[in-house]
Amino acid sequence: LASRAFKKEDTVIDVRGHIIGGDKVTVMAGPCSVESLDNLLEIAETVKAAGGQFLRGGAFKPRSSPYSFQGHGEEGLKMLAIARDKTGLGIISEVMEPDKVALVSEYVDILQIGARNMQNYPLLREAGKSGKPVMLKRGLSGTVDEWLMAAEYILAQGNPNVILCERGIRTFETATRNTLDLNAVPVVQSLSHLPIIVDPSHGTGKSAFVRPMARAGVAAGASGVIVEIHPTPAKAWSDAAQTLDFDEFRALVDDVERISAAL
Numbered sequence: 001l002a003s004r005a006f007k008k009e010d011t012v013i014d015v016r017g018h019i020i021g022g023d024k025v026t027v028m029a030g031p032c033s034v035e036s037l038d039n040l041l042e043i044a045e046t047v048k049a050a051g052g053q054f055l056r057g058g059a060f061k062p063r064s065s066p067y068s069f070q071g072h073g074e075e076g077l078k079m080l081a082i083a084r085d086k087t088g089l090g091i092i093s094e095v096m097e098p099d100k101v102a103l104v105s106e107y108v109d110i111l112q113i114g115a116r117n118m119q120n121y122p123l124l125r126e127a128g129k130s131g132k133p134v135m136l137k138r139g140l141s142g143t144v145d146e147w148l149m150a151a152e153y154i155l156a157q158g159n160p161n162v163i164l165c166e167r168g169i170r171t172f173e174t175a176t177r178n179t180l181d182l183n184a185v186p187v188v189q190s191l192s193h194l195p196i197i198v199d200p201s202h203g204t205g206k207s208a209f210v211r212p213m214a215r216a217g218v219a220a221g222a223s224g225v226i227v228e229i230h231p232t233p234a235k236a237w238s239d240a241a242q243t244l245d246f247d248e249f250r251a252l253v254d255d256v257e258r259i260s261a262a263l
């Protein structure tokens with residue numbers, strides 16, 4: 001179902017009037033973790049004013065340490081819903097457990113499946129049954145074929161609205177947190193009709209490299225970018241080192257819109 005052989009034309013997904021896929025570049029941005037309502041609303045207004053379409057924010061966080069902040073859970077989802085009502089942005093948030101798919105689906109416009117769960121097949125099945133568009137991140141060690149087969153699990157439940165997100169893979173390189181595999185953009189597009197976006201925040205792990213790699217992703221043909229932003233990145237509750245401030249974010253949006261228009 002994910003293959004070009006099954007469907008020739010690119011899949012274009014309309015999420016409450018926000019288009020993903022096709023010619024226009026989609027910008028998703030927000031904090032790694034939802035913190036406070038005031039902080040989230042300030043970020044949402046910035047995303048909206050800069051021309052972004054989606055607000056991201058983690059309410060259930062897959063942290064490397066069990067002692068790190070794990071997210072506000074449903075309270076965080078409620079804050080995201082308030083931000084959507086105030087701005088009209090679409091909202092996207094991660095779901096980590098099959099049992100939480102129904103709850104998260106009550107609030108979000110797009111379910112995010114995180115890199116660590118790319119091959120969590122029970123979770124993929126539940127996300128497929130939810131009826132919500134699903135953004136499937138590539139696993140840290142997932143091959144393109146494994147990733148497309150993971151997408152297949154969602155599609156096989158009758159849910160055609162899958163967005164792929166390249167977020168960097170594990171390589172021998174330690175200068176960056178992950179290696180954003182831009183080969184994956186044209187490779188996936190040759191194999192699949194599904195839209196693919198890039199996440200240069202997790203793909204680099206360092207804020208200085210996020211903007212150039214966002215540009216590169218769009219130049220490679222990605223349908224959009226998802227990035228982490230915060231009014232004071234150093235104080236972000238998670239992923240501070242890769243988080244952009246508002247000026248950096250506005251410059252990034254300007255860049256990717258110009259590159260997309262030139263293609």
Ligand code: PEP
Pocket residue numbers: 032058062113114115116137167202
């Ligand atoms: C995130 O988007 O904050 C996140 C945890 O991403 P990933 O699953 O790509 O690590």
Ligand code: MN
Pocket residue numbers: 032033202228238239
């Ligand atoms: Mn993050």
